Amino acid sequence: MVHFDGFFTSIYFATFPSEYLHKVRNINVDIAWEDKIKLHHTHRYNLFNRGDRTEFIKDFVALLRFIAAGEANIGHLRKDGDTIHRTQDESEAILHPPQDAMNQLEETKWRTLVAYQYTN
Secondary structure, three states: OEEEEOOEEEEEEEOOOHHHHHHHHHOOOOOOOOOOOOEEEOOOEEOOOHHHHHHHHHHHHHHHHHHHOOOOOOHHHOOOOOOOOOOOOOOOOOOOOOOOOOOHHHHHHHHHHOHHHHOO
16 A cells, blocks of 8 residues: 655555455455554655655556566466455345446446547
8 A cells, every 4th residue: 555645655565364364255354353464664755855756656666567467466466366356156246346337238338339439
């Protein structure tokens, strides 16, 4: 996570124990976890300082390249392609994120009429 505080910024990250991820995936998302999970962060970059700003941009780009290369073990972005998400049960309703405002018919109409504007 990148946290901006005025003209300062830091990159925060955590390493979750495999037991915790197993429980979240297979048992219950709302479990209570007894052990504290340590949150790590980079130093605070001052975005007004040219050196700090350059260092932040380099670190941020390196982070994006690390994820894009599949080296980060996060869901569908992993190199091995195994997902960490639950499988969908037919009895469960599929929840969409709040920004998913179109229903299936509206999306099909949008793709037919204007989607070509967003492709190469």
